[in-house]
Amino acid sequence: MMRSLWLAAVLACLTVISVAHAVNLETYKFDDPQKEALFRELIDEIRCPKCQNQTIGDSDAALAKDLRDRTYLMVQQGASKQEVVDYMVARYGDFAYYRPPMKLSTLVLWLGPVLVIVIGAGVIFVRVRARNNAEVEMSEQEQQQLDALRAGKQQDKSS
Amino acid sequence: MAQRSRLRWVVLALPLLAFLWLTIFLLRGLFSDPTELSSALVGKPVPQFELPDIYDTQKIHTESVLQGRPMLMNVWATWCPTCRAEHEYLNKLAAQDVYIVGLNYKDDSRAKAVNWLNTLGDPYQVNLFDERGMVAIDFGVYGAPETFLINAEGEVVYRHVGDVNERVWNNVLGPQYERLMADYTAAGGTP
Numbered sequence: 001m002m003r004s005l006w007l008a009a010v011l012a013c014l015t016v017i018s019v020a021h022a023v024n025l026e027t028y029k030f031d032d033p034q035k036e037a038l039f040r041e042l043i044d045e046i047r048c049p050k051c052q053n054q055t056i057g058d059s060d061a062a063l064a065k066d067l068r069d070r071t072y073l074m075v076q077q078g079a080s081k082q083e084v085v086d087y088m089v090a091r092y093g094d095f096a097y098y099r100p101p102m103k104l105s106t107l108v109l110w111l112g113p114v115l116v117i118v119i120g121a122g123v124i125f126v127r128v129r130a131r132n133n134a135e136v137e138m139s140e141q142e143q144q145q146l147d148a149l150r151a152g153k154q155q156d157k158s159s
Numbered sequence: 160m161a162q163r164s165r166l167r168w169v170v171l172a173l174p175l176l177a178f179l180w181l182t183i184f185l186l187r188g189l190f191s192d193p194t195e196l197s198s199a200l201v202g203k204p205v206p207q208f209e210l211p212d213i214y215d216t217q218k219i220h221t222e223s224v225l226q227g228r229p230m231l232m233n234v235w236a237t238w239c240p241t242c243r244a245e246h247e248y249l250n251k252l253a254a255q256d257v258y259i260v261g262l263n264y265k266d267d268s269r270a271k272a273v274n275w276l277n278t279l280g281d282p283y284q285v286n287l288f289d290e291r292g293m294v295a296i297d298f299g300v301y302g303a304p305e306t307f308l309i310n311a312e313g314e315v316v317y318r319h320v321g322d323v324n325e326r327v328w329n330n331v332l333g334p335q336y337e338r339l340m341a342d343y344t345a346a347g348g349t350p
Binding site for chain 2: 050063067070089090091122126
């Protein structure tokens with residue numbers, strides 16, 4: 001009982017903290033729920049250029065607010081997702097978007113994980129094959145031991 | 160047998176090479192300044208805008224004030240301590256006939272900004288007043304101070320983030336500005 005009370009208290013604190021950190025989005029009013037959904041999606045995918053690792057929906061920085069306002073304005077005027085993203089990337093570069101485009105300079109981001117898996121699989125494959133191909137040579141003593149064991153097993157089965 | 164051992168070397172060397180490459184890649188990231196973003200605008204013309212003059216808001220400037228000759232555009236505000244630190248050096252550059260346009264970025268009040276220019280000196284040939292920072296967004300500005308180097312065609316050549324001081328001018332901005340000026344005067348422009 002005591003433990004669950006504690007847990008509830010800790011959870012309550014965490015909730016309060018996260019609410020205190022969240023940016024106030026109440027001021028952005030939408031008549032069209034589709035536009036609102038697009039706005040929410042965009043502010044979670046556009047990075048605040050001023051901050052090291054926050055989206056514009058997450059940051060309290062003045063610039064993040066300006067970019068939220070601009071996103072709101074564009075969405076209200078009927079801009080598509082790609083149009084807003086293009087607008088931001090044209091001004092702040094690929095840095096502004098959390099989904100980097102496929103380019104020569106970002107190829108490592110896209111292919112790196114696949115490359116690691118391919119190398120790993122290759123190493124395992126070569127090693128397993130090498131082990132299977134290796135001829136195991138036993139000494140005479142080992143051969144006798146093996147025969148004895150096999151014979152013993154045979155006896156177990158027959159008895 | 161010789162072939163097998165060669166294959167073994169290749170298999171062993173591949174992860175090692177990948178590891179070394181990744182080490183160099185990450186090590187470089189460790190020493191790079193994450194706040195130094197290259198401008199997406201480099202090589203492109205300055206964006207179109209209409210902004211009032213800071214002294215006289217009836218007077219409207221357009222992007223044409225950033226065309227026609229090589230110049231610097233300095234983004235500043237009175238709330239920015241680094242701007243104060245670089246202001247003295249900008250005065251010095253202006254005294255050496257370096258052409259600088261000022262973009263006042265989201266200042267607390269116009270009166271404060273004008274007071275700053277009146278008391279600390281005005282190194283700017285033109286003073287743009289961007290009260291809400293909307294033109295600054297078009298320039299990809301994310302803080303102050305920032306300084307853009309613009310050529311005679313009105314294209315952004317370089318963007319410097321942080322204060323302009325003697326070291327930055329002598330090593331980075333100055334040589335590029337001088338080169339643009341040389342091209343400009345060779346083409347018959349008057350400094």
